[in-house]
Amino acid sequence: MYSDLIQSLPDVLAWANLAALVIGVLAGIIVGAMPGLSATMAISVLVPFTFGLEPLVALGLMAGIYNGAMYGGAIPAVLLRIPGTPAAVATTFDGYPMAQRGEGGFALQVAVVSSAFGGVASAFALMLLAPPLSRVTLLFGPAEVFWVAVFGLCSIIFLLGGNVAKGLISACFGVFVSVVGSDPIFGNDRYTFDRLELLDGIHIVILLVGLYALPPVIDLLESPLKTENSAGDHLGTEPIWRTFPRMLRFWKTWIRSALIGIWIGILPGAGGSMAAFMSYNEARRASKTPETWGHGEPEGVAASETANNADTAAALIPALTLGIPGTAVAAIMLGGLLIHGLQPGPMLFRNNPDIVFGFMWQFLFGAILLVFLGGSLATNSFAKLLKLPRPLLGSVIIVLMLIGVYSIHGRMFDVYLMLGFGAIGYVMDKLKFPLPPVVLGLILGGFAEENLRLALRIGRGDWIVLFQNVTSLVLVALTVAVVVGPMIKKRIVKARKTEGKV
Amino acid sequence: MQRIFKTLAVATAFVAVTGTAYAEYPDKPVKVIVGYSAGGGTDVMARTVAPFLEKYLGDGVSIVVKNVPGASGQIGVTEVANSDKDGYTLGTYNLPGMMARTLDRKADYDASSFTYLANVVNDPNVIVTSKKSGLDTMEKLLAEAKANPLAITVGMSSLGGDDHFLLNKLQTMTGTEFTIVPFRGSAPARTALMGGHVAMGILNISEVSAFKDEINVLGVALEERSEFAPDVPTFKEQGVDLVNGSMRGFVAPAGLPDDVKTKLIAAFDKLKDDAEFKAAMSATANPVQVVTGDAFEALNADLLDLAKKVWKESPWR
Numbered sequence: 001m002y003s004d005l006i007q008s009l010p011d012v013l014a015w016a017n018l019a020a021l022v023i024g025v026l027a028g029i030i031v032g033a034m035p036g037l038s039a040t041m042a043i044s045v046l047v048p049f050t051f052g053l054e055p056l057v058a059l060g061l062m063a064g065i066y067n068g069a070m071y072g073g074a075i076p077a078v079l080l081r082i083p084g085t086p087a088a089v090a091t092t093f094d095g096y097p098m099a100q101r102g103e104g105g106f107a108l109q110v111a112v113v114s115s116a117f118g119g120v121a122s123a124f125a126l127m128l129l130a131p132p133l134s135r136v137t138l139l140f141g142p143a144e145v146f147w148v149a150v151f152g153l154c155s156i157i158f159l160l161g162g163n164v165a166k167g168l169i170s171a172c173f174g175v176f177v178s179v180v181g182s183d184p185i186f187g188n189d190r191y192t193f194d195r196l197e198l199l200d201g202i203h204i205v206i207l208l209v210g211l212y213a214l215p216p217v218i219d220l221l222e223s224p225l226k227t228e229n230s231a232g233d234h235l236g237t238e239p240i241w242r243t244f245p246r247m248l249r250f251w252k253t254w255i256r257s258a259l260i261g262i263w264i265g266i267l268p269g270a271g272g273s274m275a276a277f278m279s280y281n282e283a284r285r286a287s288k289t290p291e292t293w294g295h296g297e298p299e300g301v302a303a304s305e306t307a308n309n310a311d312t313a314a315a316l317i318p319a320l321t322l323g324i325p326g327t328a329v330a331a332i333m334l335g336g337l338l339i340h341g342l343q344p345g346p347m348l349f350r351n352n353p354d355i356v357f358g359f360m361w362q363f364l365f366g367a368i369l370l371v372f373l374g375g376s377l378a379t380n381s382f383a384k385l386l387k388l389p390r391p392l393l394g395s396v397i398i399v400l401m402l403i404g405v406y407s408i409h410g411r412m413f414d415v416y417l418m419l420g421f422g423a424i425g426y427v428m429d430k431l432k433f434p435l436p437p438v439v440l441g442l443i444l445g446g447f448a449e450e451n452l453r454l455a456l457r458i459g460r461g462d463w464i465v466l467f468q469n470v471t472s473l474v475l476v477a478l479t480v481a482v483v484v485g486p487m488i489k490k491r492i493v494k495a496r497k498t499e500g501k502v
Numbered sequence: 503m504q505r506i507f508k509t510l511a512v513a514t515a516f517v518a519v520t521g522t523a524y525a526e527y528p529d530k531p532v533k534v535i536v537g538y539s540a541g542g543g544t545d546v547m548a549r550t551v552a553p554f555l556e557k558y559l560g561d562g563v564s565i566v567v568k569n570v571p572g573a574s575g576q577i578g579v580t581e582v583a584n585s586d587k588d589g590y591t592l593g594t595y596n597l598p599g600m601m602a603r604t605l606d607r608k609a610d611y612d613a614s615s616f617t618y619l620a621n622v623v624n625d626p627n628v629i630v631t632s633k634k635s636g637l638d639t640m641e642k643l644l645a646e647a648k649a650n651p652l653a654i655t656v657g658m659s660s661l662g663g664d665d666h667f668l669l670n671k672l673q674t675m676t677g678t679e680f681t682i683v684p685f686r687g688s689a690p691a692r693t694a695l696m697g698g699h700v701a702m703g704i705l706n707i708s709e710v711s712a713f714k715d716e717i718n719v720l721g722v723a724l725e726e727r728s729e730f731a732p733d734v735p736t737f738k739e740q741g742v743d744l745v746n747g748s749m750r751g752f753v754a755p756a757g758l759p760d761d762v763k764t765k766l767i768a769a770f771d772k773l774k775d776d777a778e779f780k781a782a783m784s785a786t787a788n789p790v791q792v793v794t795g796d797a798f799e800a801l802n803a804d805l806l807d808l809a810k811k812v813w814k815e816s817p818w819r
Contacts (some may be wrong), residue, residue: 141699142683182573185684186819187606187660194608196580199573341542343689409571450686457683458655458700 004349005127008357011056012365020057021362024064025369031065032072034393035082037216039069040328044208045397047336048404055340055352059359060366062336063313066329067366070272070309071115071374074301078107087272087308090280094293094300107301109243112374114254114302118309119367121258122265126313126320127360129266133321134349140322142454143466147475148324149448152268155482156440159267159274166433174441177202184450185457197413205335206405206414207442210421212328213401215429220394240371250302253283257303261310266317268326268440272308279307309370313363320344320356324447328439527589527762528563534752535585535593537578539571543708544594546786547623547750554779558769576603579753583611587755589762592619597749601806602662605813613806617758618799620770621751623783624791625706627668627723627744628734634698638718640740643702647678656680657691657700661818662809665704668723668746670812675742692717706748707731708787723747730789749791749805751798767795 011017031042042065050058073088078095091111098107140148153175157167180191181201192198257279264275283303284293293300315330323344325331334344342348348356405418425435452466459465466472534552538544545567552565570578579600582593595616604612631637637646637654647654658665661684673679683700685691688709695703696716703717707730710719714731721737722728723746737744754766773779774792783790793801812818 138693138697141694141697143699184686185661187662188819189607196573196577199576341539345690346693347689410569454683454685454694457681460652460681 002127002131004353005131005357005360008354009361011354012060012358012361014056016054017056017060017358017362018365020053020060021064021366022369022373024061025068025366025373026064027061028065028068028070029072029075029370029374030068032069032084032088033075034220034388035076035080035084037220037397038085038212039066040208040332041212041216042069043329043332043336044205044212045400045404047205047332047339048209048407049400050336051339051407055342055355056358056362058336058340059333059355060362062333063359063362064366064369066312066333067115067119067309067363067370068374070119070312071112071305071370073308074111074115074305075108078104078111078301085272087276087311088304089273090276090304091301093280093304094295094297097294097296098298098301101296103296103298105238106243106246107298108374109240110247110250110298110301111305112370113240113244113247114250114257114305115309115374116367116370117254118258118261118306119312119370120364121255121306122262122310122313123360123364123367125262125310126317126363127357130317130321130356130360131349133317134346137321137346139471142451142458143468144471144475145322145324146448146451146455146466147472147479148268148318148322149444149451151475151479151482152324152326152440152444153437153448154479155268156437158482158486162434163432167437170428170433170435171437171441171445174438174443175445176441177207177438178442178445178449184446185453195413197409197411201446202417202442203408203414204331204439204442205408206418207421208328208332208335208439209401209405210418211425211428211435211438213397214419214422215426217394217397217401218426220390220397247298247302250299252286253299253303254306256282256286257306258310261307262314264307265311265314266326268318268324268444272311275307275311276304279303309367313360316359316363320348320359321346325440325443328436331439331443526561527759527765528559528561530590531564531566532559532589533566533568533591535578535582535591536567536569537571537575537594537596539569543788544575544596544750545569547783547788548594548752550782550786550788551622551752551773551779554773554776554782555769558772559765574599574603576600576607576609580610582753583615583755585755587757587759589754589758589766592752592754592766595621595751595753597621597751597802598664598667598805598809599662599748601802602809602813604806605809606662606817606819613802615756616753617756617763618795618802619752619754619763619766620773620792620794621749621798621801622770622773622790622792623750623788624747625708625749625789626728626747627664628705628707628710628731629668629672629720629723629737630695630703630705630710631718631720632695632698632701632703633716633718635701637701638720640720640737640742643720644676644678647676647680651679652681654680654702655683655700657683657685657694657703658705659688659691660684660686664706664746664748666818667808667812668704668744670816671744671746672742675744707734708789711787728789729784730787749801750788751793770794 031037043062069085070087073083073085074091076082076084077088077091078099081092081096083089083092095107153171157171158164180198182189182199260279261275280300280303284290315327319325319330319334325334337344342352402415405415408414455465534548536545536548548567556563556565570581575596579593585591603609637643656669688705691703692705694700707722707728711730719734721740722734723744724736725745727736771794780790
């Protein structure tokens with residue numbers, strides 16, 4: 001099972017594949033460092049362009065960007081108290097106070113080392129867990145896949161945090177989009193308005209580019225970023241080999257946060273930002289000096305940054321083995337695999353072991369590269385990136401989006417569709433509707449419908465087929481827990497509060 | 503500089519346009535429209551055939567493959583039907599799918615929209631069962647189907663395709679009934695079969711040759727055994743006269759000039775005896791069966807009749 005892992009190594013080390021990884025990590029750090037631009041956006045703009053590339057080159061770029069962006073978000077979080085990506089919000093709590101004290105350089109070094117640690121741990125989790133899991137996935141028939149999809153949809157609605165009703169509305173919109181096209185069993189046209197272009201349904205990349213790339217670009221053009229008086233001018237950076245020993249005392253936090261990040265990554269729905277928050281809270285609770293947290297405690301930066309990178313490769317475990325992505329980024333990566341004719345699921349490990357295991361190595365190497373590329377020397381120049389003219393950057397991204405979407409099928413129809421989704425995404429963003437449920441609604445909604453109908457055909461119309469084995473029942477229990485759990489917790493907290501008042 | 507390019511471009515275009523009037527076909531690149539994405543089965547076939555077609559058409563002609571994916575090939579084949587009838591636009595053609603779409607969907611083409619050049623691939627159907635089901639011979643399968651009508655679940659790719667038509671033939675011939683479970687494509691159907699979620703599957707031989715140890719392959723729907731799996735008996739040997747498969751070939755719009763049509767069909771005819779071509783096709787798991795011109799048109803008519811019959815008896819939509 002693991003011998004394929006070793007055999008795929010030479011390919012990963014080939015010059016072009018390694019170069020792709022380096023470029024990916026650099027690009028990721030830059031994207032992550034630009035407030036508003038996220039890994040999801042960068043990869044969705046990139047995917048259509050990877051069509052002509054070798055699969056490993058394309059995947060290397062994606063793995064690199066994902067890892068790089070998760071760290072890159074820490075740069076403006078520390079220097080400007082503006083999280084570069086949503087996952088870096090928790091990094092601002094202690095990173096910015098450190099920068100104000102003139103320890104910005106040290107904060108960034110802690111961030112990069114912690115990010116690399118989280119990324120490496122996550123890559124190992126993917127390497128160890130995915131191959132055995134891929135063998136078990138044959139057990140997942142239509143009934144089980146239906147429950148996985150329902151579980152994923154429920155967890156993204158209820159675990160994402162924020163307003164559950166808004167999450168539900170977003171998810172419903174996504175599920176509605178999944179209905180467009182010919183139906184999965186009989187092939188009847190639904191909402192196609194006699195357009196052949198809509199018959200196959202709406203391509204996930206079109207939706208992603210519109211939803212994730214257009215709104216932030218509009219934001220980028222709308223609001224000038226104030227970078228004066230930033231803490232970036234006096235970082236007080238020391239060479240990393242001198243500061244590294246000071247970080248070793250974080251080892252407990254590193255391990256704890258990595259485990260939290262991996263766990264959150266495997267769960268469908270939640271993503272890097274939730275991993276970072278949870279791990280920050282847990283680390284503070286375990287700390288002997290909780291009073292220093294929020295006032296520039298480097299361990300806080302370590303907790304947040306380890307967890308948001310530990311989420312990356314782990315998020316691909318369900319995506320690669322079952323073909324069911326748990327997060328928006330994993331969904332786009334699957335889109336990238338599909339563009340290369342690689343069908344995720346158990347057969348991927350059998351038919352293309354060199355590629356799937358190569359992809360895992362790339363996550364590992366990408367995480368290690370972070371230390372070198374994002375290390376002390378480079379960090380100084382990344383801080384200056386924030387001063388790039390924003391209108392220029394926004395225009396370049398828009399052009400890339402248009403070309404990329406056009407090139408998927410070579411038709412303008414898709415471009416108009418993408419712009420339409422962009423407009424919807426912009427309005428949703430302004431009204432604070434979460435976007436990830438839309439993406440997962442499109443993917444998981446389609447999965448849920450198709451597999452429910454297949455399962456019912458297998459059971460010849462009898463609903464009992466959905467509850468016939470242990471796997472299904474476990475998934476049902478998990479789904480109920482995700483839906484009911486937060487409500488019960490709220491009740492208990494409320495009850496305690498009223499008790500305290502009495 | 504730019505002006506020079508412009509003049510050059512106009513000049514070449516002029517030569518190309520006036521050239522066609524008296525030069526012999528082919529004197530410019532021939533476009534082949536593939537109705538599926540690059541890398542898919544039909545696309546691989548088109549790109550494998552292209553260099554051989556270039557060789558036999560001669561005159562240093564080049565074949566350009568253009569992918570127009572969408573709507574199960576319907577967008578591409580409609581573009582072929584509506585293109586210029588000059589022999590410079592050809593297209594890939596899948597059976598029985600392309601004819602079935604004229605029945606179950608509003609299509610802007612029909613059987614008379616094309617000049618039938620050649621069918622190149624015939625990927626015969628196979629009936630497979632999961633190891634779990636215990637139905638490891640055709641005899642056991644039919645006995646079980648007769649004893650418990652509708653109890654056997656059959657995984658296949660979508661309705662209105664070759665898999666579906668084979669099952670329909672089997673049901674009529676043997677007086678049995680099965681429960682159809684139409685997956686989106688063959689790969690998920692095969693995975694469900696391997697996991698034992700459906701008892702039986704109808705696939706194509708190119709899709710099972712690598713999985714012979716994990717599933718039971720009961721028979722192949724050919725006149726004679728396939729070179730891809732010589733140890734798998736035909737259904738005829740087992741007393742059921744089932745012959746069916748998925749076909750892929752090439753068409754041009756209807757009303758091609760006679761000399762152009764003759765030249766194209768002659769070029770495809772030469773594929774029949776080209777050993778190098780056959781080797782290239784086997785390497786990409788494409789079972790070859792070259793049928794050209796009128797014979798191909800007759801084959802198309804037969805499959806249209808079959809589709810009409812199934813559509814009338816048990817419309818799948």
